[in-house]
Amino acid sequence: MLPGTGRGGGRGSFQDLEATSLFCPRCRKAQPVRRRLLLVLPTGEKYSYLCAVCGEEVGSKTETGPINGVINTLD
Numbered sequence: 001m002l003p004g005t006g007r008g009g010g011r012g013s014f015q016d017l018e019a020t021s022l023f024c025p026r027c028r029k030a031q032p033v034r035r036r037l038l039l040v041l042p043t044g045e046k047y048s049y050l051c052a053v054c055g056e057e058v059g060s061k062t063e064t065g066p067i068n069g070v071i072n073t074l075d
């Protein structure tokens with residue numbers, strides 16, 4: 001338990017824009033996808049999306065936390 005790290009709180013209102021179906025090149029049509037967590041990075045979590053029918057990877061996404069997802073400082 002680390003005080004000051006905002007994870008766990010405030011996520012209830014976070015709107016998830018997650019895709020539920022993506023075009024699968026193997027099935028040659030849009031299919032429902034399963035999300036699999038690949039990596040946990042200091043800057044976010046990397047997910048890959050797998051076709052729920054054939055298991056082909058149809059996309060990936062790095063999801064940054066709600067804290068540093070927007071702000072980029074210029075050094």
Ligand SMILES: [Zn+2]
Pocket residue numbers: 024025026027028031051052053054055056
């Ligand atoms: Zn497929």
